[in-house]
Structures are given as C-alpha cells and as structure tokens.
Amino acid sequence: AAPGRQSYNIALIPGDGIGIEVIHAGQVVLQHLARCLDTFDLKFEEFEWSSAYYKKHGRYLPDDALDQVRKFNAILFGAVGAPDVPDHISLWGLRLALCQPLQQYANVRPTRILRGTTSPLSNCARGDLDWVIVRENSEGEYAGHGGTSHINQEWSVATEVSIFTQHGCERIMRFAFSTAQSRPRKKLTVVTKSNAQRNGMVFWDHVAAKVAKEFPDVEWDKMLVDAMTTRMVLKPSSIDTIVATNLHADILSDLAAALAGSIGIAPTSNLDPTRKNPSMFEPIHGSAFDITGLGVANPVATFWTSAEMLRWLGQAEAAELLMLAVENVTEGGIKTQDLGGKSKTVEVTEAVCKEIEKLA
Ligand code: ATP
Numbered sequence: 109a110a111p112g113r114q115s116y117n118i119a120l121i122p123g124d125g126i127g128i129e130v131i132h133a134g135q136v137v138l139q140h141l142a143r144c145l146d147t148f149d150l151k152f153e154e155f156e157w158s159s160a161y162y163k164k165h166g167r168y169l170p171d172d173a174l175d176q177v178r179k180f181n182a183i184l185f186g187a188v189g190a191p192d193v194p195d196h197i198s199l200w201g202l203r204l205a206l207c208q209p210l211q212q213y214a215n216v217r218p219t220r221i222l223r224g225t226t227s228p229l230s231n232c233a234r235g236d237l238d239w240v241i242v243r244e245n246s247e248g249e250y251a252g253h254g255g256t257s258h259i260n261q262e263w264s265v266a267t268e269v270s271i272f273t274q275h276g277c278e279r280i281m282r283f284a285f286s287t288a289q290s291r292p293r294k295k296l297t298v299v300t301k302s303n304a305q306r307n308g309m310v311f312w313d314h315v316a317a318k319v320a321k322e323f324p325d326v327e328w329d330k331m332l333v334d335a336m337t338t339r340m341v342l343k344p345s346s347i348d349t350i351v352a353t354n355l356h357a358d359i360l361s362d363l364a365a366a367l368a369g370s371i372g373i374a375p376t377s378n379l380d381p382t383r384k385n386p387s388m389f390e391p392i393h394g395s396a397f398d399i400t401g402l403g404v405a406n407p408v409a410t411f412w413t414s415a416e417m418l419r420w421l422g423q424a425e426a427a428e429l430l431m432l433a434v435e436n437v438t439e440g441g442i443k444t445q446d447l448g449g450k451s452k453t454v455e456v457t458e459a460v461c462k463e464i465e466k467l468a
C-alpha cells in the first residue's frame with residue numbers, strides 16, 4: 109500500500125440462508141471499490157459461524173470467538189436463523205453473543221427512500237422520509253433476564269424482566285442526541301411507553317430530559333410508541349432522529365424499512381461508540397429461507413451496510429460514492445423482485461461494480 113494509506117481488516121460472518129449470498133455480493137463490491145479508488149485497502153477473513161456450524165458443534169461460536177474478532181477493524185455480518193433451529197437459540201447463540209460482549213450498545217438504522225424505489229405511502233415524496241433510528245442495543249426488554257417455573261402445569265409462569273440502568277440509558281441518550289445534533293434538522297423524538305410502564309419507561313424519560321440539557325441546540329419531543337407508529341405512516345416528514353428501547357426500536361425499524369420500500373434495502377450498524385471494540389454491520393433482513401438458493405436476494409441492504417461501515421472507518425468519500433453507484437443502479441431499473449424488478453443478485457452486483465468504475 110502507498111504510504112499513509114489506510115488498511116482495514118474486515119471479519120466476514122455470512123451466517124445462514126441469503127446471508128451467505130448477500131455478504132459475498134458485498135465483498136465483491138467492496139473489493140472492487142477499494143481497487144477502483146486506490147485510496148485504502150481492505151483485507152477480509154471469513155468465519156463459518158452459522159446454524160450449520162451449530163448443528164455440527166453444538167454451539168454457534170468457539171470459545172475464543174471474541175478474541176478472534178477483536179483483532180479486526182469491523183465485522184460484516186449476514187443473517188442468522190434456520191428453519192430447524194428455534195429463533196431464540198440462533199439469535200442469542202450468534203448475534204447477541206457478539207453484540208453484547210463487544211459493547212455495541214448503539215444500533216443505528218438510517219432510513220430513506222433510495223432513487224428508483226417507491227414507498228407504499230402514496231402521500232410520501234422521496235425527501236419526506238429521511239430518518240435515523242437509534243436503538244438501545246444492550247439492555248431493556250432484551251436483557252435476557254427472567255425465568256420460568258412450574259412448566260407444563262396449569263399454574264406455569266414465565267417472566268421477562270426489562271432492565272434499564274442509569275449507565276445504559278445515559279449512554280444511548282447521549283449518543284442519540286449527538287446523532288440528532290450532527291444532522292441538518294437537529295431534531296430528536298424520544299419514544300416511550302411511560303403511560304403504562306411506570307418504572308423502566310418513566311426512568312427512561314427522566315434520563316432523556318436530563319441528557320437533553322447537554323444539547324440545548326437539539327429540538328426534542330417525546331412520543332408513546334403506539335402513537336409513533338401512526339405518526340410514521342401519516343406524518344413522515346415531521347420525524348428526523350428517533351431513539352427507542354431495544355424492543356420498541358426493533359419493531360419501529362421494521363416498519364421504517366417497509367415504509368421506505370423494502371426490507372431488502374435496509375442497513376444496520378451495531379456500534380461501540382467508544383471504539384474499544386470493533387463494530388458490527390449487517391443488513392436488517394433475516395436469512396429468508398423462502399428465497400435462499402434462488403439467486404434473487406436483494407444485495408442493496410448489504411451494499412448500504414457496507415457504506416455505513418466505510419463511513420464508520422473514516423472513509424466517508426468512498427461511502428458516498430458507493431451509495432451514489434447503488435442509487436444510479438436502482439434508478440436505472442436494475443432491481444430485484446422485492447423492489448418490483450426482475451434482476452438477480454449477481455446482475456445488481458455487477459451493475460453496481462460497473463457504476464463504481466464510471467464514478468471513481
Ligand atoms: P429470520 O428468521 O432470520 O428473520 P426470515 O425468514 O424471517 O428470516 P426475513 O429476512 O426477516 O426472513 O424477511 C422476511 C421476508 O422478506 C423473507 O421471507 C423474504 O421473502 C423477504 N426478504 C427479506 N430479505 C430480503 C432480501 N434481501 N431480498 C429479497 N427479499 C427479502
């Protein structure tokens with residue numbers, strides 16, 4: 109590499125189903141981008157951790173998995189989930205087993221309508237929907253705290269306890285307010301359910317109000333999660349940055365992805381904002397076994413995810429160029445079936461590579 113040129117080591121975890129197809133498409137595009145721009149280097153190493161690995165070894169990750177991935181600058185993750193493994197086993201076995209110890213407490217989901225794609229909302233122009241959803245990614249309803257007793261009895265009980273800590277709430281609120289501050293509109297909506305959940309959610313609101321004082325230039329409001337779903341559909345342009353709990357943001361971001369056109373285009377970043385650990389980047393869609401092996405998976409979510417990864421690594425110009433290429437391709441009508449097109453995964457991938465060559 110030329111002197112001063114940055115080189116990044118990327119861990120690839122394709123996982124299951126279409127995860128494998130889209131991560132390989134992402135790798136092709138990233139390699140091509142690095143070659144055409146010639147301003148940075150990428151080195152990839154692939155890990156076979158998946159449901160197939162689980163069926164062979166009885167677990168999703170080897171003992172030293174965290175030590176192995178800590179050496180990388182970033183992780184590009186596909187999807188995990190197989191028809192014959194219960195979802196809670198695969199999710200906790202792989203995705204959460206990485207996110208939580210790597211302190212990736214901020215999950216960030218940008219949402220907008222790409223050129224050449226359409227929102228199912230008839231009242232929504234392209235510029236009306238431009239959101240960033242910040243999801244608390246380490247505690248809340250997905251803390252894993254709870255238990256069962258008297259199972260298989262008439263009087264069986266199960267608890268799923270939500271955990272809200274001062275530390276956890278403060279750090280995500282600070283991250284969300286500073287995300288809102290970095291965007292032109294400087295607007296944040298804090299999503300809550302403090303009318304019904306009088307402990308955790310009232311505490312969440314209290315921390316939001318406290319952290320808000322550190323960001324006097326950010327205009328913020330508070331909204332119950334149920335009302336937020338209708339606002340997203342009826343008044344999309346009134347929203348800019350959103351912060352919500354692990355559960356609420358999980359649901360709202362699927363809604364957001366659908367409103368922006370397809371789950372096949374939406375990216376996610378699992379960030380450790382302290383940068384002590386590598387962050388992990390993934391398309392929000394799952395392993396989609398119904399279309400696995402058909403070659404029709406939309407790779408755009410993984411391309412957008414790759415752009416978010418480059419941005420986080422400090423390669424903002426490369427990220428912009430990649431998104432420009434992707435949107436030129438979708439606008440040109442080279443789209444997979446989920447976006448109403450007829451193109452295959454490889455055709456979209458090749459078209460994006462050609463477009464990168466033109467733009468670089
Ligand atoms: P998981 O259990 O891992 O979440 P899933 O089978 O529920 O996976 P999702 O990925 O959540 O599937 O998506 C739901 C449906 O949306 C899929 O069945 C698939 O038809 C469609 N879909 C998802 N991702 C894509 C994509 N990248 N391209 C095209 N269609 C997709």
Ligand code: MG
Pocket residue numbers: 394
């Ligand atoms: Mg699913």
